[in-house]
Amino acid sequence: MLNNISIKIYRDILHENNSIARENKSLLKNKMIKMFNLIGSPGAGKTSLLEGLNKHLLNKKIRFAVLEGDVETTRDSERLDKLGIKVSQLLTGGSCHLEASLIHQALNDLDLSAIKLIFVENVGNMVCPAEFDLGEDAKIAVLSVTEGEDKPIKYPLLFHEAKAVIITKTDLLPHLKYDLDSTIGFIHEINSKIKIFQVSALMDRGILDFCEWIINY
Amino acid sequence: MLNNISIKIYRDILHENNSIARENKSLLKNKMIKMFNLIGSPGAGKTSLLEGLNKHLLNKKIRFAVLEGDVETTRDSERLDKLGIKVSQLLTGGSCHLEASLIHQALNDLDLSAIKLIFVENVGNMVCPAEFDLGEDAKIAVLSVTEGEDKPIKYPLLFHEAKAVIITKTDLLPHLKYDLDSTIGFIHEINSKIKIFQVSALMDRGILDFCEWIINY
Numbered sequence: 009m010l011n012n013i014s015i016k017i018y019r020d021i022l023h024e025n026n027s028i029a030r031e032n033k034s035l036l037k038n039k040m041i042k043m044f045n046l047i048g049s050p051g052a053g054k055t056s057l058l059e060g061l062n063k064h065l066l067n068k069k070i071r072f073a074v075l076e077g078d079v080e081t082t083r084d085s086e087r088l089d090k091l092g093i094k095v096s097q098l099l100t101g102g103s104c105h106l107e108a109s110l111i112h113q114a115l116n117d118l119d120l121s122a123i124k125l126i127f128v129e130n131v132g133n134m135v136c137p138a139e140f141d142l143g144e145d146a147k148i149a150v151l152s153v154t155e156g157e158d159k160p161i162k163y164p165l166l167f168h169e170a171k172a173v174i175i176t177k178t179d180l181l182p183h184l185k186y187d188l189d190s191t192i193g194f195i196h197e198i199n200s201k202i203k204i205f206q207v208s209a210l211m212d213r214g215i216l217d218f219c220e221w222i223i224n225y
Numbered sequence: 226m227l228n229n230i231s232i233k234i235y236r237d238i239l240h241e242n243n244s245i246a247r248e249n250k251s252l253l254k255n256k257m258i259k260m261f262n263l264i265g266s267p268g269a270g271k272t273s274l275l276e277g278l279n280k281h282l283l284n285k286k287i288r289f290a291v292l293e294g295d296v297e298t299t300r301d302s303e304r305l306d307k308l309g310i311k312v313s314q315l316l317t318g319g320s321c322h323l324e325a326s327l328i329h330q331a332l333n334d335l336d337l338s339a340i341k342l343i344f345v346e347n348v349g350n351m352v353c354p355a356e357f358d359l360g361e362d363a364k365i366a367v368l369s370v371t372e373g374e375d376k377p378i379k380y381p382l383l384f385h386e387a388k389a390v391i392i393t394k395t396d397l398l399p400h401l402k403y404d405l406d407s408t409i410g411f412i413h414e415i416n417s418k419i420k421i422f423q424v425s426a427l428m429d430r431g432i433l434d435f436c437e438w439i440i441n442y
Binding site for chain 2: 136
């Protein structure tokens with residue numbers, strides 16, 4: 009009984025979320041802003057990726073903002089703020105994913121005339137954030153080489169939904185037993201059309217390619 | 226409105242879960258079996274830790290079983306089965322955590338007279354699994370050094386609930402910018418009584434200490 013009710017409520021939550029996500033999408037389209045939703049495990053390298061992108065976007069004079077999702081703490085926001093990045097902190101208060109309503113509030117507080125791109129850094133979690141559209145142009149999966157090869161088939165929804173996968177921390181490859189071709193095979197098993205970037209934020213490797221893909225998306 | 230209903234339903238789900246968890250606990254106590262719930266991000270090294278423990282538990286002639294939680298695939302079960310470990314696969318079908326009812330079914334299917342220990346490998350996720358008691362004797366947080374230092378304060382509930390933290394992949398320390406003391410400081414900020422083990426499953430380092438802690442728990 010409880011299960012039937014909770015499935016219904018969950019559907020209602022997703023339904024309401026999707027309706028607000030459509031509003032977000034329409035608002036951003038009117039303002040000619042593209043929004044990307046970065047999803048990956050805790051410590052996959054989402055914040056480092058944004059730190060790495062900052063330099064290239066500055067070089068190209070493209071102004072952007074970050075909506076920083078966390079269960080607790082403002083640590084990632086502080087890291088980005090130190091680099092002069094415009095960042096809004098979204099605290100979920102225990103919840104394991106961002107929902108469209110929180111993004112909606114944040115968009116209302118931003119000066120949307122001053123930016124061309126928005127990056128959402130979702131809560132560190134490979135499962136739940138993939139279920140919630142935020143009104144983004146694309147979800148981007150962030151997967152570090154230290155997580156092992158098989159995560160795309162173990163957590164397939166994210167890789168099914170995402171338009172690109174960023175394989176991070178490739179500078180560590182010489183020190184790992186890790187088969188990159190196997191990872192890429194697993195990703196393509198779930199989604200044959202997805203774009204794959206191999207990056208090292210530490211070495212500034214592959215970030216420019218990803219940056220150009222974002223700009224031309 | 227929706228939020229009030231969904232909070233109520235969520236409380237009911239937790240309430241029902243905790244009631245089944247108490248049944249599990251009572252069943253295990255009667256059979257003199259200890260159960261440990263391993264929780265950590267995808268790729269934190271939970272399965273490798275179990276592979277590493279197997280050798281030491283075999284040496285000590287302690288029979289155990291693994292309840293292997295996954296969203297999809299039987300890959301981790303197959304890894305453990307290859308080593309002759311008794312393993313039951315629990316597929317959540319999309320859900321981001323294990324609940325006590327699934328553990329209850331699995332316990333009914335096991336020959337409980339033949340084992341002394343059960344390890345639950347939860348779904349790879351640092352957030353949601355920490356909210357659901359399964360009837361375990363202790364939750365164990367699994368955190369790899371490649372995830373960065375600050376995860377304990379960013380995802381505090383797990384570290385608050387856990388009785389031990391296993392810091393994994395310490396063989397990679399020479400190749401990382403990583404401050405282990407800082408991680409330990411963050412863990413103690415959340416939970417000053419927690420036991421911390423530094424391990425490398427690859428090098429069989431620290432696993433025996435953890436094994437003995439488990440046996441004497």
